[in-house]
Amino acid sequence: MVKSVNTNKVEMDKKAAIAVVFENPEFGKIRTLTDENGEPLFCAKDLCDILGYKKSRNAVNQLVNHLDALKQGVKVSGSLRKDGSRTVRTQQMIFVNESGFYALVLGSKLSTAVKFKNWVTADVLPQIRKTGGYIPVQPGESDEETIRHAEEILRATLKEKENLLKKQRLQIEQQKKLIGEQDTEIRRLNDVVDEQVVRIAKSGDNIIQLENQVGNLLPKALYSDNVLDSVSCFTTTQIAKELGITAQELNRSLCALHIQYYQSGQYLLYADYAHMVTVSANRYHCSA
Structure with missing residues (x-):
């Protein structure tokens, strides 16, 4: 719920400023300022006139949060001097920020309120943010x-x-x-x-x-576990089978290696190997 604001107690900036006017052939003129942070401010009376509020002060009191309104001195043209120039005077006006602007738009009963909002958000706000700046004006300047x-x-x-x-x-x-x-x-x-x-x-x-x-x-x-380390005797056929060859091939290989020799119908070991193996009837017994 929006908290109402007494515009007589709205915070007032003592420095006068120069308002930038945006004009649309359908809606008319809006006087705008920017605060010290570059955020846009809108003249509440201009907004209320466009949005169909008969009394701008009442509309601001009823619809705008007090934190979103500011009383600001604005330099306006006065009477015409003899030399053709106009006097400049400071006039106190109520301005609302962007949040206050949307509050007044939402509260409007005019069918053109949405179209007006679209113009402000599409043209006015980008232009203010692009070129706007807070330029305070001292009294009498x-x-x-x-x-x-x-x-x-x-x-x-x-x-x-x-x-x-x-x-x-x-x-x-x-x-x-x-x-x-x-x-x-x-x-x-x-x-x-x-x-x-x-x-x-x-x-x-x-x-x-x-x-x-x-x-x-x-x-x-x-083979080492089963044959060489065994305490039993094995025939040449058993040993050859473990090696994947025939007994004849085994005997020929042992002779070629000068491990054994053939004599008187039997194979005998050479002296260098005689102490390792005992040969008996074509069986070999491995010594421990």
Whole structure:
């Protein structure tokens, strides 16, 4: 619920200002100002006349929150002087901010209220935000002094914007530098990951090779466990079968290696191997 405001107690800015007038052939004129923060202010009487309120003071009291209204001194043209120029006087007017503007629009019973709102939001507000500035005018200040004051404010505003742009450019450069450093670190980490992947792949190949070697060595290990470490006797046929060859091939290989020799119808071991194996009726007994 909107809290009503007594316009007699509305906060008043003691400095006079020059209003900027926006005009539309259908709706008429609106006097506008901007506050110290560059936010738009609208003359409440102009709004109420356009939106069909007979008494602007009552409309503001009933519809606008007291925080959204401001009594402001505005320089207006006075009587005509003998030299043809007009006197300038300060007139106190009630202005409402953007929130107050919407409150008056929503409370209007005119069918043109929405169209008026669209014109203000599409044309007036963007123009105020683009070119508007708060230019206070001291009582008794001449037009030349006002213009000079406005130029000073404009230069100060441009200087402030220039400093802001420099600061923003510096921040952008710092961000670019940070992004560059992050990209470098990401590439380094990617290289580390690639190296790890290669190592893992090589480890996998080594594991496969070891598995193959185990597969090749397993029969020999079994042979060692079952035959060479056995305390029993084995025929040449049994040993040859474990090696996957015939008994004749085994005997020929042992002779070729000068482990045994054939004499008087039997195989005998050479002296270097006689202490390792006992041969009996073509059986071999491995010594412990």
